[in-house]
Amino acid sequence: MDGVNLILLDQRDDWSSGEVTLVDARAAHLLTVLKVTRGDTVRIGVLDGPLGIGTIAATADGRVTLRCAFDAGLPPRPRVDLLLALPRPKVMRRLWAQLAALGVGRIVLTNAERVERHYFDSHILAEASFRPLLVEGLQQARDTRLPLVTIHRQFRILVEDHLDTLFADGVRIVAEPGAAMTVSGALEGLGDRRVVLAVGPEGGWNTFELELLRAHGFRQAGVGCRTLRVDTACTALLAVVHAAIEEHR
Amino acid sequence: MDGVNLILLDQRDDWSSGEVTLVDARAAHLLTVLKVTRGDTVRIGVLDGPLGIGTIAATADGRVTLRCAFDAGLPPRPRVDLLLALPRPKVMRRLWAQLAALGVGRIVLTNAERVERHYFDSHILAEASFRPLLVEGLQQARDTRLPLVTIHRQFRILVEDHLDTLFADGVRIVAEPGAAMTVSGALEGLGDRRVVLAVGPEGGWNTFELELLRAHGFRQAGVGCRTLRVDTACTALLAVVHAAIEEHR
Numbered sequence: 001m002d003g004v005n006l007i008l009l010d011q012r013d014d015w016s017s018g019e020v021t022l023v024d025a026r027a028a029h030l031l032t033v034l035k036v037t038r039g040d041t042v043r044i045g046v047l048d049g050p051l052g053i054g055t056i057a058a059t060a061d062g063r064v065t066l067r068c069a070f071d072a073g074l075p076p077r078p079r080v081d082l083l084l085a086l087p088r089p090k091v092m093r094r095l096w097a098q099l100a101a102l103g104v105g106r107i108v109l110t111n112a113e114r115v116e117r118h119y120f121d122s123h124i125l126a127e128a129s130f131r132p133l134l135v136e137g138l139q140q141a142r143d144t145r146l147p148l149v150t151i152h153r154q155f156r157i158l159v160e161d162h163l164d165t166l167f168a169d170g171v172r173i174v175a176e177p178g179a180a181m182t183v184s185g186a187l188e189g190l191g192d193r194r195v196v197l198a199v200g201p202e203g204g205w206n207t208f209e210l211e212l213l214r215a216h217g218f219r220q221a222g223v224g225c226r227t228l229r230v231d232t233a234c235t236a237l238l239a240v241v242h243a244a245i246e247e248h249r
Numbered sequence: 250m251d252g253v254n255l256i257l258l259d260q261r262d263d264w265s266s267g268e269v270t271l272v273d274a275r276a277a278h279l280l281t282v283l284k285v286t287r288g289d290t291v292r293i294g295v296l297d298g299p300l301g302i303g304t305i306a307a308t309a310d311g312r313v314t315l316r317c318a319f320d321a322g323l324p325p326r327p328r329v330d331l332l333l334a335l336p337r338p339k340v341m342r343r344l345w346a347q348l349a350a351l352g353v354g355r356i357v358l359t360n361a362e363r364v365e366r367h368y369f370d371s372h373i374l375a376e377a378s379f380r381p382l383l384v385e386g387l388q389q390a391r392d393t394r395l396p397l398v399t400i401h402r403q404f405r406i407l408v409e410d411h412l413d414t415l416f417a418d419g420v421r422i423v424a425e426p427g428a429a430m431t432v433s434g435a436l437e438g439l440g441d442r443r444v445v446l447a448v449g450p451e452g453g454w455n456t457f458e459l460e461l462l463r464a465h466g467f468r469q470a471g472v473g474c475r476t477l478r479v480d481t482a483c484t485a486l487l488a489v490v491h492a493a494i495e496e497h498r
């Protein structure tokens with residue numbers, strides 16, 4: 001529970017009385033890391049619900065009871081969605097928490113020529129594996145909005161049949177090292193639309209894939225001409241997209 | 250040798266004849282991953298020297314001989330320097346290659362109130378440990394310019410006595426989550442000056458440290474209000490700074 005800046009409640013918890021009692025790793029974190037005592041306050045949130053403040057009402061035997069006060073509204077859903085060619089399981093494992101911390105609305109994982117098929121068999125694509133990692137990222141970044149995750153084994157069917165449902169009105173950009181247009185340039189006049197960022201596999205999209213993306217409205221945009229590891233590239237690009245959204249607000 | 254997009258030569262190699270023979274992991278990478286044969290070309294570079302093209306002149310017994318043709322000039326030194334409160338050894342280990350891949354001129358590691366002193370005893374701060382990781386990042390990003398690294402155990406002495414030597418004419422910004430000014434805003438009118446980016450420890454700089462940085466010309470700038478892990482934050486911020494440098498060129 002390193003980097004927990006928010007205690008997230010979810011469907012396991014019952015706060016209908018205005019109080020909730022925690023007994024798991026969250027309680028241990030409050031007691032042993034934050035060393036809370038009665039009357040202290042901590043930031044809380046409900047998964048896909050509001051943020052708020054919890055006041056420690058009682059602590060005993062590794063249990064912590066919080067009195068909950070929630071904000072009126074939900075935090076906004078992050079305005080970027082990610083279309084990502086599935087990276088190696090080791091890289092994907094590292095990515096989940098980072099993506100949730102940086103803020104993405106949707107994570108759409110896809111096949112591509114340069115994605116090895118056995119990557120799709122990894123247990124890291126099971127919801128039971130990745131959901132705790134996404135929650136870790138939300139708790140780091142003080143957000144409650146769990147990214148929506150879908151996994152697509154056929155790139156062409158994804159792009160031709162499902163893209164418009166998944167990303168209704170987003171501005172579409174595909175990251176290419178050395179692209180002439182910057183991300184900021186590609187997002188000029190964005191207004192309040194969403195952004196879809198496509199990131200290819202190690203070795204890049206092939207010509208067919210790039211052409212299909214282009215035919216479906218993706219414009220190439222880059223951040224310099226350095227070739228980055230997929231996880232570094234995702235973090236770098238999402239940060240630049242978020243900065244451009246702020247700028248063109 | 251995952252993600253090797255460039256074969257880097259260094260002082261161990263002799264290419265004075267116009268040819269160089271490799272026998273180590275680089276030769277193994279050429280033979281077993283790239284599967285090169287006579288006449289193939291690969292990207293090469295000299296550490297802190299020019300980029301170029303190597304033509305395979307011979308392969309035998311795990312050895313590869315390359316005929317070297319180098320560019321006339323050096324790649325430019327990345328225009329960003331990083332002043333970083335030393336993170337935990339585990340995080341620092343992950344960071345070296347990422348920093349070199351993203352591109353930094355200098356990496357200046359410093360103490361701060363929220364840095365634990367024993368972090369400075371980690372072997373990951375020995376040049377023999379971090380240099381191969383920096384080289385790995387350069388080979389990933391196709392750069393030859395090794396970041397200059399210095400380690401400072403006293404924050405105040407660093408800022409008061411050494412900053413102007415280390416960062417002569419750079420525009421100075423300190424990353425603060427939730428800062429009103431964006432990185433792009435802070436770098437308006439940058440021209441061809443360098444940028445120094447200061448990134449604090451988990452938990453942030455303390456008031457004295459922020460005040461000292463401010464008194465030495467650092468302006469606060471942020472990318473949104475999400476709190477990120479130090480390694481994610483470094484990648485995100487360096488990417489945004491590089492994008493802003495492009496934009497204000």
